[in-house]
Amino acid sequence: DIQMTQSPSSLSASVGDTVTITCRASQAISTYLSWYQQKPGRAPNLLIYAASTLQSGVPSRFSGSGSGTDFTLSISNLQPEDFATYHCQQTNSVPFTFGPGTKVDLK
Amino acid sequence: EMQVVESGGGLVQPGGSLRLSCAASGFTFSNSAMSWVRQAPGKGLEWVSAVSGSGSRTYYADSVRGRFTISRDNSKNTLYLQMSSLSVEDSAVYYCTKSPIVGTTRAHGMDVWGQGTTLIVSS
Numbered sequence: 001d002i003q004m005t006q007s008p009s010s011l012s013a014s015v016g017d018t019v020t021i022t023c024r025a026s027q028a029i030s031t032y033l034s035w036y037q038q039k040p041g042r043a044p045n046l047l048i049y050a051a052s053t054l055q056s057g058v059p060s061r062f063s064g065s066g067s068g069t070d071f072t073l074s075i076s077n078l079q080p081e082d083f084a085t086y087h088c089q090q091t092n093s094v095p096f097t098f099g100p101g102t103k104v105d106l107k
Numbered sequence: 108e109m110q111v112v113e114s115g116g117g118l119v120q121p122g123g124s125l126r127l128s129c130a131a132s133g134f135t136f137s138n139s140a141m142s143w144v145r146q147a148p149g150k151g152l153e154w155v156s157a158v159s160g161s162g163s164r165t166y167y168a169d170s171v172r173g174r175f176t177i178s179r180d181n182s183k184n185t186l187y188l189q190m191s192s193l194s195v196e197d198s199a200v201y202y203c204t205k206s207p208i209v210g211t212t213r214a215h216g217m218d219v220w221g222q223g224t225t226l227i228v229s230s
Contacts, residue, residue: 001169034217036217043222043223044152046220049214049218089154091208094157094166096206096208101151
């Protein structure tokens with residue numbers, strides 16, 4: 001199975017900041033990498049798929065990059081509604097494993 | 108609007124069984140692979156199982172293989188997860204998702220999620 005790791009596990013930021021979250025796969029997954037945002041008590045919401053493609057309706061302040069084993073999610077000009085937990089997921093091979101999540105909270 | 112709605116969660120004793128359902132609308136269900144993803148309280152997301160659009164191919168996480176069975180009824184636009192030999196470790200919110208699983212479309216991620224249904228396994 002492909003293991004996914006994320007760093008940091010949590011971070012504190014202010015409105016207007018730029019934050020970057022890293023996701024690493026235990027083996028190469030090409031660009032079969034998605035990012036999800038999840039708020040407390042809510043279902044995850046797809047932000048980015050294929051490592052860098054923005055899902056329809058997602059603000060352009062979100063961006064993704066990477067291929068192979070190393071990926072990043074960046075959020076520029078952080079907004080109050082962006083404080084949430086972010087999960088990466090590989091869909092290169094079953095089981096479609098998720099990273100442990102990164103919680104972004106208000107500094 | 109694409110939508111999935113889960114139901115069937117509840118309180119079950121260890122060793123018991125339960126079936127979850129997921130009603131889909133707003134997209135061509137029979138053409139869509141589907142997955143179940145769960146989240147234990149305070150924990151991360153865990154992919155549980157997936158099924159192809161036709162229902163002919165199924166996939167399971169090691170943690171549930173042999174105990175859970177995924178199926179679908181395309182005439183009813185409904186996905187199921189039959190769970191047996193339940194343990195406290197299976198307690199979680201279970202999400203139904205639209206989820207490409209083969210070919211290059213699997214890069215598209217899980218773009219439709221339900222609100223989840225909660226399973227509590229406790230004596």
